[in-house]
Amino acid sequence: MKNRLKVLRAERDWSQAELAGRLDVSRQAVNAIETGKHDPSLPLAFRIARLFDMTIEDIFDDGESA
Amino acid sequence: MKNRLKVLRAERDWSQAELAGRLDVSRQAVNAIETGKHDPSLPLAFRIARLFDMTIEDIFDDGESA
DNA sequence: ACATAAAGTCAGGGTATCTTGACATAGTCA
């Protein structure tokens, strides 16, 4: 699952640690999501979307070709 | 995390087993999500949303009061 | 009563998503 986390974070000039703090998860969890090591849980995806005031679909891409 | 899966399924007159087949998961997984035992993974949430032609936010409710 | 379908639940097991703590690398700056 691809995502735009790194770009959204860069736009706000936040470190991974700062984003992690705002999401109430560990810095490693943010890093793992950004580097594609795993997908966030659905509750975490909701927190991410709300933090950036976007929909989950705006931020995450499950390969919605068709 | 609350969800409208049971209602959406009822509107289409699908059994849990039939919905599970369409989502390519086990019947127990569908039952567990409907009965609130656990949330779907993000990839499964995307499959659910696409199946019903809705957004994840339309189907799942993370307590978005404010 | 009997058969069938649907829904709910449990056990046991596998993999994914998180945690804390530690360490390496690269970049910036006094």
Place this chain on the structure above:
DNA sequence: TGACTATGTCAAGATACCCTGACTTTATGT
């Protein structure tokens, strides 16, 4: 050089998500 920040990574462990298989309960219909 030395201190600091940011990022990436690893290990070990807790818990969540999903699996198969089995079983019970409830409802429907013959």
